[in-house]
Amino acid sequence: MKKWLLSLLIWGGIAALGAVGFGMIALWQGESVNSFWLLTAAFCTYAVAYRFYSKFIARKIMSLDDNRATPAEVNNDGKDFVPTNKWVLFGHHFAAIAGAGPLVGPTLAAQMGYLPGTIWIIVGVVIGGAVQDFIILFGSMRRNGKSLGQIAKEEIGPVGGALALIGIIAIMIILIAVLAMVVVNALAESPWATFTIFMTLPIAILMGLYMRYIRPGQVLEGSIIGLALLFFSLWLGQIVAASPTWGPAFTFSKVQLAWMIIVYGFIASVLPVWLLLAPRDYLSSFLKVGTIAVLAVGIVLTLPPLQMPALTKFIDGTGPVFAGNLFPFLFITIACGAVSGFHSLVSSGTTPKMIAKESHAPLIGYGGMLMESGVAVMAMIAACVLTPGVYFAINSPAAAIGVDAVQVATTITGWGYTVTPDQLTTLANDIQEKTILSRTGGAPSLAIGMATIFSGVLGGKALMAFWYHFAILFEAVFILTTIDAGTRVGRFMVQDMLGNVIPKMKEVNWLPGNLIGSGIITIGWGYFLLQGVMDPLGGIYTLWPLFGIANQMLAAIAFTVGTTIIFKMGKAAYSWITLVPMAWLTTATLTAGWQKLFHPDPKIGFLSHAEAFQKALDAGALPKGVKTVEAAQKMIFNDQIDAVVCAIFMVITIGIILDGARVWINILRGKHYPLQESPYIKSKGNVFDGKGHHVA
Amino acid sequence: MRRKLRAMRKAMRKVSSAIKTIFGMPDYDRYLAHWYETHGAPGIFPMTEREYYMYALTERFEKGGVTRCC
Numbered sequence: 001m002k003k004w005l006l007s008l009l010i011w012g013g014i015a016a017l018g019a020v021g022f023g024m025i026a027l028w029q030g031e032s033v034n035s036f037w038l039l040t041a042a043f044c045t046y047a048v049a050y051r052f053y054s055k056f057i058a059r060k061i062m063s064l065d066d067n068r069a070t071p072a073e074v075n076n077d078g079k080d081f082v083p084t085n086k087w088v089l090f091g092h093h094f095a096a097i098a099g100a101g102p103l104v105g106p107t108l109a110a111q112m113g114y115l116p117g118t119i120w121i122i123v124g125v126v127i128g129g130a131v132q133d134f135i136i137l138f139g140s141m142r143r144n145g146k147s148l149g150q151i152a153k154e155e156i157g158p159v160g161g162a163l164a165l166i167g168i169i170a171i172m173i174i175l176i177a178v179l180a181m182v183v184v185n186a187l188a189e190s191p192w193a194t195f196t197i198f199m200t201l202p203i204a205i206l207m208g209l210y211m212r213y214i215r216p217g218q219v220l221e222g223s224i225i226g227l228a229l230l231f232f233s234l235w236l237g238q239i240v241a242a243s244p245t246w247g248p249a250f251t252f253s254k255v256q257l258a259w260m261i262i263v264y265g266f267i268a269s270v271l272p273v274w275l276l277l278a279p280r281d282y283l284s285s286f287l288k289v290g291t292i293a294v295l296a297v298g299i300v301l302t303l304p305p306l307q308m309p310a311l312t313k314f315i316d317g318t319g320p321v322f323a324g325n326l327f328p329f330l331f332i333t334i335a336c337g338a339v340s341g342f343h344s345l346v347s348s349g350t351t352p353k354m355i356a357k358e359s360h361a362p363l364i365g366y367g368g369m370l371m372e373s374g375v376a377v378m379a380m381i382a383a384c385v386l387t388p389g390v391y392f393a394i395n396s397p398a399a400a401i402g403v404d405a406v407q408v409a410t411t412i413t414g415w416g417y418t419v420t421p422d423q424l425t426t427l428a429n430d431i432q433e434k435t436i437l438s439r440t441g442g443a444p445s446l447a448i449g450m451a452t453i454f455s456g457v458l459g460g461k462a463l464m465a466f467w468y469h470f471a472i473l474f475e476a477v478f479i480l481t482t483i484d485a486g487t488r489v490g491r492f493m494v495q496d497m498l499g500n501v502i503p504k505m506k507e508v509n510w511l512p513g514n515l516i517g518s519g520i521i522t523i524g525w526g527y528f529l530l531q532g533v534m535d536p537l538g539g540i541y542t543l544w545p546l547f548g549i550a551n552q553m554l555a556a557i558a559f560t561v562g563t564t565i566i567f568k569m570g571k572a573a574y575s576w577i578t579l580v581p582m583a584w585l586t587t588a589t590l591t592a593g594w595q596k597l598f599h600p601d602p603k604i605g606f607l608s609h610a611e612a613f614q615k616a617l618d619a620g621a622l623p624k625g626v627k628t629v630e631a632a633q634k635m636i637f638n639d640q641i642d643a644v645v646c647a648i649f650m651v652i653t654i655g656i657i658l659d660g661a662r663v664w665i666n667i668l669r670g671k672h673y674p675l676q677e678s679p680y681i682k683s684k685g686n687v688f689d690g691k692g693h694h695v696a
Numbered sequence: 697m698r699r700k701l702r703a704m705r706k707a708m709r710k711v712s713s714a715i716k717t718i719f720g721m722p723d724y725d726r727y728l729a730h731w732y733e734t735h736g737a738p739g740i741f742p743m744t745e746r747e748y749y750m751y752a753l754t755e756r757f758e759k760g761g762v763t764r765c766c
Contacts, residue, residue, distance in 0.1 A: 076730070078727045078729070078730025078731060079727060080755060082726065085714070088718060089717075091718035092717055092720065095719060095720075096720070097765045098765070101765065101766035147761070147762075175766055179766065212750070216745045216749055217722060217746060217748065219716065219722060219749075220712055220715065273754070273757040273758055274750060274753050277757055278756075278757060282719060282721060285719045336765070336766055340765065340766070342765045343765060345762040345765075346765050349763060350763060354717075481764075482764065485757065485763065488757065488760075489762055492760025493760065508758060508759075508760075551766070
């Protein structure tokens, strides 16, 4: 058979199969659709998009050229700039972009049914997320591995660059707060999980000492010891939780946990990295990849049917997990997995310094993001294998469903999703937790979904509690590392900024400077965390949309940078490749921001929420779920802060797009802006012989 | 036998090097190989394993770069 005919048949077949998958998940009328069809729709779409769209972008815009030396070849220093095997680098990039985000977002979005979220994850990644990662990776690769902020400054201008920098600090603060909120909700009143997480501190420190003093640099040995100890403490946690003396000692309320995390975050971010951050980063990376792999294996082996309907009645915006209509709120709730602005920081971080040949960029940039999207689809499946009644019991705040099993079951059954009090208490017993009610934040819900899937593969009900706490352990360890690393990154930015006024602040090893920098960042996210913990709606309800807006704002910045690069390369005819996703994201983000500010429904709008509270106070009454007048006044103030932060995000988004558009219009009018690419250096061919040009 | 053993050790080193790269861990072998290829000269010495380990951690975590996502 002719080669082109075979290719046509194969790709036609994959496309057709994907279409069947979409048809099944969209039109299925029976009891429950099988997760096989979700996976089919997703992976066939990814394959076609990778084969055709990424190649199209590579050819029409980037003109990738293997004769051009990459930064890794030019600067090969054996440390940061190292030409790396394509598949190893793919793994490196994927390990850097995948985290808790793609697992939490889809879990929350499942309140509208599996269909809207799944479609957004699949379509969003193909047209938006993967394009963003790819084009920023390309831009950084052609600019000696520069970061997004530097590229924005050089290609757009100082205003755009400054806005990008402020945006990055702001998103760091909100990101840390919301992730810390997830941990607090997962650990509250759970001695097993809390004990295991506490144990990660001495384990990591032990590893740190081992890898520095006992066997210097033996990171794999250290990690194996650490993982073994971690599994031991996971097992021990069950015994500790059951003990009448130790159980209560490791049981903390949300407020206690929030303060602990704040103190921990501050201290951890000024400790030397070898002692705590680095060893725990290794642990969390291994756990992360392990969890994702086990989830994938579990789903593929069991192919569980989805209990959640395609659409729930909450597409009208009255849902208990997050407020607001499908448009725009679905599109900011799921960021990671569809489009995540945060990736633009990673794509302009270590990866572009390690890429060996330009032609590897589509696999790593576009393909890496497709893989993360696949993780998001699996998270969606894990959330939807729970019956809707159970899902809502876990993910709705107490203010919406009440506090005891009977009341919760009545409320949720009243919504049309039948659940009995018995089911709720049995499930809590199965996973050996005091309660599964109102454990918002996505982590517990995902962990129960994963435990349900895993226990179908291995161990049955006997191991369900173990699987649950394993999943919680992974999320918490991962997030604690992000808190530590994120506070550190924020500290460097603050020190750098303050250094413009007080030059001494720029010294990264100056302890007072470190303390001030870390203090400012910790107070920033600590404020939002405490606000979330005291919120009767459970924090996630308020903070996750703010995080989504911040993340998509960063994506809008990345697309503006990408579009500017395309214009400057003289490829304006293909600028729709970045302009279309940018327009969609900007519309969704600004609409969501606007509604968060000015929506008349107090559940959605920050200002109307403050107003409703004020009205209640003026009338001499207390708003629902609030115990004291001071608390109510504090919440009004919090609403105003949230409104200001939201407005800042919107101003940054608009500002940077206008600054970019100025450049685009000038180019269309015939003005010439020089592209700030590094000069062309011819590749010597084989880049893996270790020698390199070595000009650095 | 010895040949087989050497081949196996070589393969193991490749695997461990790949794991280190994927997770952003310091890779002393890689550094040494590079150092001898490009800097090696009589009278100067590369960093010791511990020095390199501390250097690599500082590079990765204390330069303010974003190395991970949400």
